[in-house]
Ligand code: UD1
């Protein structure tokens with residue numbers, strides 16, 4: 001049988017130190033789960049098969065990855081059942097053959113670059129090692145397994161923090177948690193792991209010393225950038241990873257021609273696209289599948305989620321969710337586009353205007369304090385201050401149609417279903433319940449009556 005490259009990704013742990021209801025590997029970093037970065041890395045390195053080991057809260061992890069090209073293996077968990085990274089890998093024993101090259105990664109280390117894992121695999125193949133560990137030399141090795149080398153620098157074992165002597169604790173070369181093994185070498189040693197350590201776990205790291213005692217070839221590959229191996233065991237480490245990932249993302253956008261006034265306070269999710277010469281002020285948050293065009297200025301607490309913004313728009317302190325904004329549109333300050341809104345070229349949505357499930361035509365303006373809900377608004381319409389599209393009768397929602405060139409006076413209510421024809425005028429303060437035809441003026445309010453001398457009569 002032809003040999004394969006198989007990845008095994010460990011994601012069955014409890015993640016106790018996170019103190020969370022959510023499985024550790026599902027916590028987001030720059031909007032994507034920790035585990036997704038690890039799986040993406042395996043996919044990018046063209047592994048023939050990706051096996052994810054699940055255990056604690058397995059259902060949630062399976063659910064989050066049901067559309068991914070991965071195979072799940074369940075690690076049994078519970079009182080009296082062994083625990084540990086070695087036991088986790090054992091659960092995938094029937095997913096690799098003796099001839100395969102098996103890459104093992106922990107699901108809680110999202111920062112490895114694709115090239116790092118690729119270079120590591122190339123090195124292992126070139127040297128034909130039975131086993132190889134990816135290591136890093138770090139400033140603060142606390143918490144990580146220490147790499148034990150003989151005088152001739154040959155790796156002979158890995159000692160966990162909790163089992164290390166003071167002398168071993170002083171070692172600054174640590175296990176990143178990434179290994180590659182020949183299938184046969186891994187299989188032969190996994191069965192001989194023991195729980196004779198301070199945590200009473202089956203440690204994957206012990207495979208190294210077993211291979212060495214079997215006379216197998218064991219190598220180490222030191223990565224240059226210690227930042228890549230940051231593991232997430234606690235919220236503090238989660239925050240550090242977020243910082244690194246965010247910096248990488250923002251720097252990539254800057255390299256592509258986007259200006260950030262203060263990258264440290266600008267949150268851009270992985271996968272967001274931003275066009276050249278756009279400018280992001282501090283406090284901007286871009287989430288999900290968001291695409292921003294060229295020459296766009298985003299100011300203040302603007303949050304844009306799963307939306308597409310065209311070229312030349314200016315958005316000030318506003319919230320935009322699942323909407324499409326075409327070119328040269330100005331929004332805010334303090335506007336809210338709720339899902340399924342589409343603003344055509346040159347629209348202006350001003351202070352405290354809310355738009356929901358509506359199409360707003362070219363160059364239409366709603367400058368102040370309006371609600372446009374379930375509306376089909378044509379081009380060149382003027383929507384005055386305080387206009388309300390009354391779209392809900394308590395049971396059902398209805399649409400309002402406003403044709404091109406219409407003028408909706410301030411403080412009017414358009415009670416849906418209703419239609420205002422082309423170039424029609426609605427007088428300020430009207431409550432419109434019947435359709436208004438093209439070119440008509442509709443006034444719906446009682447006539448103003450002025451009573452002379454009323455005040456002095458009342459007081460006298
Ligand atoms: C592990 C390594 C340590 C290394 C560090 C790198 C061991 C014994 N220790 O320590 O040498 O420096 O990673 O980040 O391997 N998991 C399971 N099943 C289990 C236990 C854990 O799938 O029974 C998974 C966890 O979900 C996690 C990963 O394995 O994604 C690592 O487990 P964790 O408990 O975080 O190990 P560390 O103490 O960080």
Ligand code: CA
Nearest residue numbers: 108231232233
């Ligand atoms: Ca860890």
